[in-house]
Amino acid sequence: MSIRSDVLHGSAACVASGFFGTTEGGERVFLHTLANGGVTVRCLDFGGAVHSIEVPDRSGRADNVVLGFDGLKEYERDRSWCGVLCGPVAGRIAGASVHLGERELSLEANEGTTCLHSGSAGFSKSVWKGMTFCDGLIAGIRFSLTTLPGEWGFPGVLSAKAVYTLDGGGGLSLEWEAWSSEDTIFAPTFHGYFNLGGQDSVSVEDHRLLLRAGRYMPLDGQSLPRLPEPVGGTPFDFRSSRPPLPVDLFDHPFLPDEGRGIDIPCAVLDHPASGRRMELFTDQPAVVFYGGRSLSPDQVFSGGREGRPGLAVALEPQWYPNAAALRSLPLPVLKQGERYTAKSEWRFSLLPE
Numbered sequence: 001m002s003i004r005s006d007v008l009h010g011s012a013a014c015v016a017s018g019f020f021g022t023t024e025g026g027e028r029v030f031l032h033t034l035a036n037g038g039v040t041v042r043c044l045d046f047g048g049a050v051h052s053i054e055v056p057d058r059s060g061r062a063d064n065v066v067l068g069f070d071g072l073k074e075y076e077r078d079r080s081w082c083g084v085l086c087g088p089v090a091g092r093i094a095g096a097s098v099h100l101g102e103r104e105l106s107l108e109a110n111e112g113t114t115c116l117h118s119g120s121a122g123f124s125k126s127v128w129k130g131m132t133f134c135d136g137l138i139a140g141i142r143f144s145l146t147t148l149p150g151e152w153g154f155p156g157v158l159s160a161k162a163v164y165t166l167d168g169g170g171g172l173s174l175e176w177e178a179w180s181s182e183d184t185i186f187a188p189t190f191h192g193y194f195n196l197g198g199q200d201s202v203s204v205e206d207h208r209l210l211l212r213a214g215r216y217m218p219l220d221g222q223s224l225p226r227l228p229e230p231v232g233g234t235p236f237d238f239r240s241s242r243p244p245l246p247v248d249l250f251d252h253p254f255l256p257d258e259g260r261g262i263d264i265p266c267a268v269l270d271h272p273a274s275g276r277r278m279e280l281f282t283d284q285p286a287v288v289f290y291g292g293r294s295l296s297p298d299q300v301f302s303g304g305r306e307g308r309p310g311l312a313v314a315l316e317p318q319w320y321p322n323a324a325a326l327r328s329l330p331l332p333v334l335k336q337g338e339r340y341t342a343k344s345e346w347r348f349s350l351l352p353e
Contacts, residue, residue: 012036013139013168015132020044021072027127029072034132034139037168038062039348046075047084047124048143048162050192052302053172055348058275063198065276065348067295067312068302076125080193080294082301084124085143085162086117087188088154089332091253091288091321094224098185098324100155100333105185107153114222122152123188128162140165149181156182156336170348178340186340187319187332189284193292193312196271196278199303203310204244204292210268211238211289213254217321225253225322227329238289241270247291247310253321254287265347267315275351282317282344290314317344 013036020031023046031051034041040062042051051068067082069075075082096115098105108119117124128143140163147158161177178186195201216236217225231237235249244250256266265279267287280287292312299307323329334340 013134013136013166015134015139015141017130017132020046023072023127024076029127030130032130032132032141034141034164034166036139036166037170039166039170039172041164041166041172043130043141043143043164044075045128045130045143046072047126048128048130048145049075049083049085050164050190051083053348055170055196055276057198058350058353063274064302065194065196065198065278067193067195067305069300070302074300078299080299081117081124081191083192084190085128085188086191086316087123087160087186088147088152088158089118089185089187090189090191090316090318091187092116092224094222094322094325098331100183100185100331103155105153105155112222114224117191118154119152123160124191138165138167155184156180158184158186160188162188171345172348173343173345176340176342178334179338180334180336183336184334185324185332186334187323188342189288189316189318190344191314191316192346193295193314194269194278195312196269196276197274199305202308204247204313205310206271206273207244207313208241208270208272209238209244209289209313210241211254211287212257212264212266213287214239214257215255217253217255217286219252223251224325225320227326228255241268244269244289244291244313245310247313248293250289250291251293252289253318254289255285256282256287269313269315270351272351277349277351279347279349280315280317280344281347283342284317284319284344286318286320288314288316288318288321290316
């Protein structure tokens with residue numbers, strides 16, 4: 001069921017912005033708040049990050065269901081991509097190189113010989129320009145970023161927009177647009193960590209996950225995705241809802257089944273104790289399910305919450321990771337002057353009683 005009117009904290013859409021901090025490079029970063037239909041979302045210019053998402057439980061108590069940091073310094077030093085936009089190309093690229101036509105793109109190898117999430121900088125460490133908007137029904141923030149020519153190894157000048165909108169029914173959407181002055185590759189994602197139990201929850205072991213995906217991409221010894229295989233008879237079969245365990249096993253792309261529509265989510269995450277449900281809808285061909293095995297006690301998240309493996313899980317809608325090394329999968333090419341678009345939605349509701 002959708003979030004009931006009796007658990008709302010005021011249903012009118014509204015937005016606000018305030019100063020959050022200054023980067024080590026001297027750039028000012030603002031915190032933007034979107035509120036609508038009982039859900040409150042806070043985003044940062046830094047990394048286009050989702051800082052918090054407050055969602056009511058079945059008793060009407062709102063709590064934050066994503067990981068974030070209290071200060072800007074923690075975001076700058078973070079290496080778990082907590083809540084940020086990843087790109088221009090998300091996921092792993094074998095050998096940190098891509099053949100694009102007659103060119104070979106040389107990218108940063110920031111995980112052994114692999115390029116992960118476009119290197120140690122990319123979208124996730126950039127300060128985006130954020131502009132809020134509200135029409136009474138929708139609260140939103142429009143982030144925009146323009147790269148330098150050839151920045152991070154990607155050809156041309158890239159102009160990207162990432163627009164978060166929050167509707168009155170518990171739906172948080174992310175819509176991408178991008179253009180490039182030269183042929184390039186472009187395949188971003190959002191890397192939020194979710195724990196629907198709220199700030200006091202220390203594990204997702206009491207959650208249940210459903211993935212409408214009959215195929216997944218196995219990983220090799222370097223955690224590089226290989227060609228898709230059926231999930232049947234493997235630990236990667238989440239076609240029936242079950243706990244997302246063991247958390248240290250999962251960092252795999254799942255390929256949502258064809259035929260899903262606007263009312264058929266590719267992923268459903270439930271927390272029976274609180275009654276919260278999150279459904280993921282996307283037009284992307286893959287969703288990476290990451291169990292959070294790299295989260296560790298040396299990370300202190302918002303509210304003094306200590307990191308640990310399995311504290312939260314990520315569900316990252318994106319293009320086929322490592323497509324550059326898997327020739328039977330299409331490369332995410334963005335042609336000069338063409339317009340890239342993509343959309344995903346995280347819809348929050350209450351479990352049926």
